């Protein structure tokens with residue numbers, strides 16, 4: 587009978603006090619007859635886990651190659667595209683609204699100015715009461731009231747919107 591000094595206890599855990607009669611070369615631990623098969627089973631499970639991970643990785647690689655559109659980064663790009671388009675739509679919508687408003691304001695201003703000039707022209711013509719300075723003043727009013735003036739204003743507005 588082996589002495590207690592040389593008797594090795596099974597490495598399976600606290601519950602097993604059996605003599606360890608099998609050495610595992612892999613981890614240098616010793617097990618009793620009951621737990622040596624348990625140890626082999628645990629090793630087998632670890633191997634299966636690694637095989638599973640390997641297969642998952644292999645499948646994901648195949649999927650990335652055959653279906654690049656399902657890559658998570660592709661989704662990010664798509665989201666960015668959508669957000670950019672929505673922002674652009676919002677900006678162009680605002681610009682259209684501002685244009686409508688500007689046209690209305692501008693048209694109104696011009697009508698008032700034209701009415702004033704119209705009255706002055708009739709009066710000048712009727713009473714033959716006008717000099718060069720009147721002519722130049724009426725010309726100036728007409729020039730400032732044309733659409734080129736509005737277009738210029740709009741171009742600077744659009745540029746401003748694009749920057750921000």
Ligand SMILES: [Zn+2]
Nearest residue numbers: 610612613614
């Ligand atoms: Zn082992």
Ligand SMILES: [Zn+2]
Nearest residue numbers: 596602618621
């Ligand atoms: Zn044991």
